[in-house]
Amino acid sequence: MDNNQIYVNRIQRVRSAMKERGIEGLWLSKRENQGYVTGFPSSDVFVLLTEQENYLITDFRYIEAVKDACEPLFTVIMTDTGNSLWDVVKKIGVKSMGVEESVLTVSDLKQLQAALPHSTWKDASGLIEEIRIIKDETELAAMERAIALTDRCFSHMLTVLHSGMTEKQGALEIEMFLKSNGAQRLSFPTICVSGARTSLPHGEPSDKEMEPGDFVTMDFGCVVDGYCSDMTRTVAIGHVSEEQKEIYQIVRRAQEAVLQNLKAGIGWAEGDRFARDIIEEAGYGPYFGHGTGHGVGLEIHEAPTMSPRGRGTFREGMTVTVEPGIYLPKKFGVRIEDLAIVTSSGIINKVKSNKELIIL
Ligand SMILES: [Mn+2]
Missing domain, CATH: 3.40.350.10 (Creatinase/prolidase N-terminal domain)
Structure with missing residues (x-):
């Protein structure tokens, strides 16, 4: 065509x-x-x-x-x-x-x-x-290019994040990489927060330095040929506590449940349930205060809305982020976000970056 x-x-x-x-x-x-x-x-x-x-x-x-x-x-x-x-x-x-x-x-x-x-x-x-809301092949191909670039950016960040680096420096490094490697622009202002500030789901990068024992949450995306990407990873600096490990694994399981079960025909609110049930059963329901995902395309946030308020049904060709999180005020937070395409038999996750707990 x-x-x-x-x-x-x-x-x-x-x-x-x-x-x-x-x-x-x-x-x-x-x-x-x-x-x-x-x-x-x-x-x-x-x-x-x-x-x-x-x-x-x-x-x-x-x-x-x-x-x-x-x-x-x-x-x-x-x-x-x-x-x-x-x-x-x-x-x-x-x-x-x-x-x-x-x-x-x-x-x-x-x-x-x-x-x-x-x-x-x-x-x-x-x-x-x-x-x-339904993407054609040209659109999906552009999104895949944007997603591949964010994946490469995450690998790059694993080589540069270190104790003593500020959140602002981390965010700048992400943005520099994306723009130097083919991004037209960023999908949204980059989030790079560390330590207790990771409990702020959309915290703004500050002058705080990353320290051993900190989680670092990076939520970022770029635009390629008009289409956005969006991904989040939480990694640790130096070492982690048992509680950090436990919370990370709950979020990981919640995210996996959505990736495994979502497909065309499932309701938007029902999709959210796959993640929310696991987080609620673990006792952290009140600490997961946002929706599980949203569509991405020309805009960074578009339909479908995969949240308890979502009113619609997933159809083949929709895109959706899968991004549950747990945020413990004044302690730490964890969010893991991938971006997938809905098909009749399941979803195809286009984000390839590692989701094991990485300790740098
Ligand atoms: Mn997102």
């Missing part, structure tokens, strides 16, 4: 979803959703799909790159001082418009409504996300 055909197919799917929801035009504000249909993700590009036409509206700064990337599938229109974005929208004219209420600013909505005073408005939040 050539590159252009991918976008033709995606737009076709979006159009039938528009029809189902009874909207004639779809105004896309979310960068990832724009990129999904255009292949050109940028914060200053505007996409309007109507029943017949695909419009891409931008200004002088992007016009050449956008034309190269998106014509003829998109009608590319340039705005300038005499032809504003809202003038363009007015000229196109749409009777019923879907907007992404969850991301569109109130000020943009007001401008849109002023340009199209006789149109009706509907919330189209989630319309594209529902299509994005």
